Amino acid sequence: MKKNFVMYAAVVSFCLFLSGCKVSVSSSYTKDLNRVSGFSAKGGNGCVMLVWNVPKDDDTENPFSYYVEYGSSSVCVDKTAGCHKISGLQNGKEYEFKIYAKYALTGEKGASSKYKATPSEDGIDMAESVHQGYAVWFKLYERKDKKTFVANNTNDGRIVWPSDLASSYDPHRDISAYEDNYTEVEKLIVRVPSNITDSLRENEAIHWWCISRPGYRYEVCGYIYNTLFEASDAPYYDGEYPVVFDTVASLQSFNKKFEEGKIIRTLGYFEKDDGGGTQYITAERTNGRTYSTLRTATGQIVNIDEEAEFADRKLNFRQLGAGACRQITYEMRKKYPDENFNLYTGSDPSIPKYNDDVPRLYEAIELLRKNRADDETITLYVPSGSYRCGCNISLGEKNFVICGDGTPYSEGEEFAGLSGSGTGYYYTSTDYENKNISPYKCSSIFYTDNYYTTWWEFFFQIWGAENLTLDKIRIEARETKYQPYYRQLVVLCSDNVCIKNCEVYNDENVHKYEDEGTYQDKQFTTLTFYSGAKNCVADNNVLYNMCGVDRGASAGVMDFYGDHTKNITISNNIMYQNCHDELLGVFSSKHWYKPDASVEGVYIRGNKLYPQNSAARRRTMVVTMAYDDSYNITDVVFEKNYIAGEFPSNCMTFGHFGAYGESSDTEYCTIQDNVFDMKVTASSGVIFDSRRNVVVKNNTINFVPGSTGLCTVFKRGGLFTGNTVNVSADASIGGIGYTAGRIEKNTFNIEGKCWNLTNGCFNIKDNVFNIAHPMTSFFSLPNANENAIISGNTVNYNIPHKDDYDIAAKAAGEKYYTKGWEHTHVLSASVYPVGKNSDGSDVWPTESFRIEFTGNTINAPYASTTNKHLVFFGKGTDPNEYIITGNKTEKFTWVRSQMGSRRNITYDDNTTTAGVSLLFSQEESGENNYIAGMSNVSEE
DSSP states (O other), X not given: OOOOHHHHSOSEEEEEOOXXXXXXXXXXXXXXXXXXXXXXXXXXXXXXXXXXXXXXXXXXXXXXXXEEEETTEEEEEOTTTSEEEEESOOTTOOEEEEEEEEETTTOOBOOOEEEEEOOOTTSOOOOSSTTTSOOOOSOOEEOTTSSOEEOEEOTTSOXXXXXXXXXXXXXXXXXXXXGGGOEEOGGGOOOOOHHHHTTOOTTEEEEEEEEEOSTTOEEEEEEEEEHHHHHOOOOBOOSOSSEEESSHHHHHTOOSBOOTTOEEXXXXXXXXXXSOOEEEEEESSOOSOSSSEEEOTTOOEEEEOHHHHTTTSEEEGGGGTXXXXXXXXXXXXHHOTTOOSSBOOSSOTTSOSBOOSHHHHHHHHHHHHHTSOTTOOEEEEOOSEEEEOSSOEEEOOEEEEEEOOEEEOOTTGGGTTOOSTTOOOSOOOSSOOOTTOOOEEEOEEEEEOSOOOSOSSEEEEEESOEEEEEESOEXXXXXXXXXXXXXXXXXXXXXXXXXXXXXXXXXXXXXXXXSTTOOOSOBOEEEEEOTTOEEEEEESOEXXXXXXOSBOOSEEEEESSSSOEEEEEEESOEEEEXXXXXXXXXXXXXXXXXXXXXXXXXEEESOEEEEOOOSSSOOOEEEEEOOTTOXXXXXXXXXXXXXXXXXXXXXXXXXXXXXXXXXXXXXXXXXXXXXXXXXXXXXXXXXXXXXXXXXXESOEEEEEOOTTSEEEEEESSSEEESOEEEEOSSOEESEEEESSOEEESOEEXXXXXXXEEEESOSEEESOEEEEOSOOSEEEEETTOOSOEEEESOEEEEOOOOOTTIIIIIHHTTOSOOOTTOOXXXXXXXXXXXXXXXXXXXXXXXXOOOEEEEESOEEEOTTOOSTTEEEEEEOSSOBOOEEEEESOEESSOEEEEEOSSBBOOEEEEXXXXXXXXXXXXXXXXXXXXXXXXXXXXXXXO
């Protein structure tokens, strides 16, 4: 490198004072003086130079001096000089030097410091004067240009470091005028402060020299230089600038020196026109980063020209060499358990040294952030390619966009890969169409593999961000037999995050267990809006989670830490999942870390959900809205979604909504305008396992019950209204409703077997039931222990019947051949004993409830009168009041009661559909103390 003092000199500079100068100082030191600080020694030829930190103060009442002892000698030294030369020493002999403070009045000694040094013939013959024997011991101030270090001295010789003093030096001052006064002093430097040596970068060293100043001052300057470049004997490039190379490799192999500050361009990183083309500028030093600085074959530094490259606040990830990492397999990690595959130093040439693209991602963000003004939006473009992530990603940027490449899936292509056991859709529904869904097949892939080395819970986390967008990025798990983390893409403590047109992918070939075939209680979720996520959107993504773990959702919204999750929209996404637990969930929990955890405003709209059964573990549910111990979950809307697949337990299950201790009927969760095409694969399936704060309305529900079991459409609580339910033939369901809840204004089309329409539901109004198979009862109240209203319903019981149906129909291959449809009841009611008497007899309840069965119509034109009962009372003494009025039916006997007593029955205006009055009949023993409407009551 040519000497150029104007451009390069005074890279490291500071002022020294003469050793013989008197310094005026005053202070209030006590006799309990601390140990002398900064004491060290450097051996010379027959001498040793001692240095120490100059004390800040003195004690005027009891002054002290510094003494140095070595061997049998003792010498008083000028403590303000900071250095002292000991001469006349024997070369090759080690000496121990001890320095301490001694008080003039009391003779007491302070704590001592020790240091050993050995003179040698090869050592420097250190002179007495400071300008030939330089002691560097004080802290330096680093200038903003990161190149020059300056120390200043006051007129009295004290070194001081107020921030305003450093600005008195001109950072661009020309010191070439002192060239004639240049004295090399590198070998005379006793000690360099660590903050200077720590500032040196790879392949850097310092040339030292001295410049004399007027008066007693000397300035020692340090020139930081590139050791590789200075050692190179390559010639200088004599062509025109800018110089253009096809790739980075061709630039790095170039073996001529460039002048500093010249423009160099590449047309690609790995290949010409691959998107990694960049403008660089030659420099004396690297920019202090790893991936945005390069070296040529001469050791020449070329840094990304930040001013030119980031003028539009955009960066191509390929410009930092991203996308060339080697995937690490389970076999590789097992074979080399001690190898660091992220910062590789092994012998495999196919694995690069920097085998992790996450540090490149952070450097790209740092460069963009540094070169933007105020809160300008910055964009990182990630071109098509696979980007290995050996550690977790954490993004907390403001006004930041990461966008990749992708092409829309062709029609039907999103269903690829779902062949095999447990797949298929059971209705071809024409009721659902969402033209807003146009998913992308993303070719910009961030992936993890079997050498993921950091945080166990979150991989790609967006934490503390504001106004951040992720667009056309695929996040993929490629590890096998390995459980590195629990959640793939997580948003928490962030505001206004948008995830759109992305894929979060977990293939069915990715096993999450160390031992194949061992299925443990593992968590693995593709997308999670966690605690503190606010005003966030996930739109038009594919969330594919087919790894078959126990607890693994495609999407979740939750707050366990009390940071309050609010206003989350999950719209127009396609979700596949075959894990044991729910495909989608909304949760909080007072039993975790914060009892005030809350989730407010979750809008799940227009998505396609495809739950699949795992080959290893059966599914438990498809969607979960709240745990039973969840609190402060409000305003949840699940609408206009399409759900198609299998479930053995619950399709949608619900927990507690509202505040802690709240038990109101406030509608906190709405399930509306969705289409369900489902198959039940076990004996206890429930479509909606609801709660009192849930409204299920205006949905189309198509399902095939399990061939060997029962299924319930609506259970426990809440409102089920305006829905259309289609149940296929050749299967059985346990009933439409079970245990509580309001069932109103729905249409049920039941082709298969159905034991009860409702079982334990106390509010059934204005529904239409179309039934194509015999059943035991329509409306069952097995334990009538609360008020009930069953009114305004229409039951179309359209089943042909013949006297010889059991023989001729069966022989003809017709579906229904059970003769007589024994024991069919429109309303079946009973009470349960509440205890036992001393004689062992039952104790029956005495509290009375009001049971209204009014205004219902039963159309059964093919029914016989054998064992058909409009109302059936079970065994026992029933204290309830029954209101049976205004009903229409046909070919049903009226009221049948087994043994027991029935009191308080109001019976009036019940007719056939043709208007013929229906009489009351009492079969077997029983007592009716009061019956209203006696005109059409007969006792037989």
